[in-house]
């Protein structure tokens with residue numbers, strides 16, 4: 001079950017900031033801004049993030065475009081500061097009116113392999129979001145470490161099958177969060193998700209996990225998760241499974257197979273293709289659809305404001 005961080009009170013926030021040290025001033029300001037106006041929290045609005053890749057060093061920058069076989073010339077790599085991207089994202093999410101009741105980070109919270117220092121920095125950066133009344137959920141990516149995450153925030157540990165998986169029941173849709181952190185879901189988890197879907201066939205379901213379900217057709221040729229075909233078959237057989245959301249490829253892409261939308265979330269942090277969009281997605285749910293709007297870190301990016309719709313049912317029915 002993914003880590004679920006409940007919203008925090010101002011008192012808890014200040015205590016936590018004092019314990020965590022230097023960036024408390026920055027986050028306290030963000031908290032004050034969050035509290036400066038009382039804003040309604042909307043259960044039908046969810047902020048979708050993926051691949052924040054937070055380093056223990058807030059000044060760390062990284063050129064995601066650099067890997068063996070990258071088409072980008074050595075002199076043309078573009079570096080991104082990951083901490084700044086998450087700070088900017090937090091501000092944008094908190095500024096929404098109404099605010100989303102939930103925020104999901106769909107894997108790869110950290111830059112390295114999920115060290116305690118990285119998770120402490122990550123938690124520091126998301127504290128203003130929690131203080132704004134938004135509940136945070138995190139799935140496990142290949143750069144995460146379940147045990148360290150559980151050790152750092154043990155009261156949030158929700159273990160099933162030795163993994164993190166959960167169902168968030170919202171008024172218009174159920175969100176099912178899965179753990180593909182090892183590059184596959186495994187038979188036990190596939191059976192579990194089938195059971196969760198079958199028990200909730202009366203409402204649209206949106207499924208989240210970190211890995212792409214098939215080989216990436218985007219800029220970086222990343223292999224799909226090992227049992228992706230099994231997941232896709234399972235979802236194809238259940239018409240109320242409306243979309244599968246994933247990160248890992250750091251690229252904003254959309255695909256559709258019959259009733260199933262495949263939404264590839266961009267990274268909050270660095271992108272793999274030179275100049276590609278990075279940012280987060282604002283999801284608004286109604287009885288008839290999920291409306292997705294891309295918020296780029298660079299608001300001048302040509303894809304900023306890009307929209308996708310996942311139709312749940314015809315308005316006339």
Ligand SMILES: [Fe+2]
Nearest residue numbers: 051108248250
């Ligand atoms: Fe990633």
